[in-house]
Amino acid sequence: MKKFGFLALLLLLLVLVHPGTGYAGSAETHINLDGNDLEISKDAQVQIVNGSVMVPLRLVAEQLGYTVKWDNVTKTAIIEQKGTTLKLIVNNAMAEASGKQVKLDNPPFLSGSTTLVPLRFVGEQTGTTVGWDNVTKTVYLTSPAPEIGGGDAETTVPDTSVTAPSNNGSNGNTATDRDTSTTALTNLSFVDNKLILAVNGSVTPSVFTMTDKDRIVVDLTNTSFGDSFHQNLSVGKNQSGQLTIAEYPNVSTIRYSLFSSSPSTIRIVIDLNSPNSYSLINANDGLIIVDLNGTSVTTPETTLPEVPVTTPPPATGNTDKKVIVIDAGHGGKDPGSSSVNKLKEKDFTLPTALKIAELLKKEPNIEVVLTRSDDTYPTLQDRSNLANKVKADLFISVHANSIPVGGKSNPSGTETYYTRNDSLLFAQTVHKYLSVATGLQDRGVRQANYHVTRETKMPAILLECGYLSNTKDEALLYTADFQNKVASAVVSGIKEYLGR
Structure with missing residues (x-):
């Protein structure tokens, strides 16, 4: 069992974050200590009180080999290690640490038989990295490295004092406090x-x-x-x-x-x-x-890309025919994101867009327009201008997502984005088919300010079909079977939205 310094223990009991208030404990909260999930009983769930994360005292302390005593008469929890004593009293915002009075953000309280405590003040004096993921309801705790020179030495706080740099006129301040980041x-x-x-x-x-x-x-x-x-x-x-x-x-x-x-x-x-x-x-x-894909930057009118497109139906023709623009994201000089194994996003988006187009061509009342059919690069303005020029009824842009290396999570799954409210129903309809067809995590329908979904004049959506930065997703994205599933799902969503 690892043994860390007493102050490190205190921080491990604290989560120095500011999530929204109102979140109560549930059976789905988690505590991850140094990469390992701790087992939490039903009455020991993490809770949020007045913006502070409250964690079970005994669970964390005993996992680290500390002695925890409970005085049922005075409702006092006593933690001891090598002559150091910490005393916390239920419903009392003042605690005692090494003989000194410490003010807590919130007083400890009982949840069933479990004492939940915040220890923010003491935690600010250590170098432990602590985080809260409000999506997964997970407390992340990473213990600081022990001081060099002894296996049972007290953990020390690294000196992180720096002079804040000036930012082109912004006033920097000489900071002498230790790093209190969470x-x-x-x-x-x-x-x-x-x-x-x-x-x-x-x-x-x-x-x-x-x-x-x-x-x-x-x-x-x-x-x-x-x-x-x-x-x-x-x-x-x-x-x-x-x-x-x-x-x-x-x-x-x-x-x-x-x-x-x-x-x-x-x-x-x-x-x-x-x-x-x-x-x-x-x-x-x-x-x-x-x-930054906003509207403030003035750009010259650009020439539409020289790529094969299907001629839209004439105004005097069958007015029941719908024009669908399929946009393969990136292309040409813009490869898009890179996958784990350095594959290019553009090499996923083009074959997938072509598969969608081939299925739509089988629909007698749908005309298909492609923004590109080969490895060329239409600009964002080219793509939206084309859709507006042919008076498209619907616009779909195909992409794959990615995150930078080093994030705490490695997301997998599908997302569908829209900008204007008139595109929300279209996004929801396509996404329900897409998320099921891919078999990946459903990461939902989201609103974002993408150029192609903002500057087009018809319901427009952007699909993130998986994460190139996730090895599981990457292995699927470049297979014909996965691309066919995406294509079939998109067409099903289009047909339902159009009432076909």
Whole structure:
């Protein structure tokens, strides 16, 4: 059994996060300690009280080899290890640690026969990484490494004092407090004109713009750079770094820094060449996305791609025929995301889109238009312009998802995105067939500000058919059988939506 320092134990009993209030304990909460799930009884479930996560005291303490005593008369829990004593009294917000009084966020309370406790204050003095996943209702605990020099030595807190860097005029402060973050930023990337941040916990970002120099600023409070971030990206001695962006003309650099150490706050700055709108996607699933595919950037009218398309029905013809535009995402110079084994997203989207088109061509009252039928690259404007020009009735863009390396989770599954409310029913109809046909996790219908689903004038959806970053999904995505299932599901959804 591992034995850590007393302060480390205290943090393991604490989750320094701010999930929404109102969540009560359920049979589906989890505690993951150093990668291992602890077995939780029905009356010892994690609960949320006034924004603090309350965890079962005895469960965590005894798993680490500590002695827990209970005084039923005074309702006092006593934890002892090597002469150190911690006393917590039910319904009392003051605790005693090593002879000192400690104020708790919330008083301990009984759930059945289990004492639930928050130990935020003590936890702030340790280097243990703690996170809360509000989607899976999981507490993630990672113990700090023991101090070098002795197997039973007390765990020490690393010195994380730094000077907060200045950000083009933003005032930096000399921080002397220890790192109090509850979440780790594990990776950062800029793909498809989107800033994608992978985090190992729950965080509510603050996003705003600066107009003196065109910038979009993302602040992640109670967040620090994770170990895997340092493996993927360069962080200098002043706790800062940057990426130079060449593929997207309106973005010059992405800068990141430890902006403050009290509380630990990471600031990410997107340097723009001109004002740009954005949308924020944060489902507390380990990914934070700032989507720059907005309408503020003025782009010249582009020529429609020279790819074979089916001529739409004339206005005087059969008015019952519906025009469906199928868009194979990416293509040509834009390969899209890469899979675990370096396969390209565009090599999934094109054959899948062609299979959908072939099935639709068998429907007598449907005309099919492809945005591309080979390895060419129509721009986003090309795709939406084409759909609008042919007066399409429906628009579907085919994609596969991916997350940066280093996130706490490795998601699998299908998602269907829409932007405008007039596309919601179409998204729901197609998605119910898609999620069943793929056999992957159903990650739901979601709203996002994608160009092709925003600038088209008909119900428009974007399909994420699986995760290239997940080995299970990747193994399926590039098989003809899986692609045929996707195609059949999409056609079934289209036919139901059209009442065919």
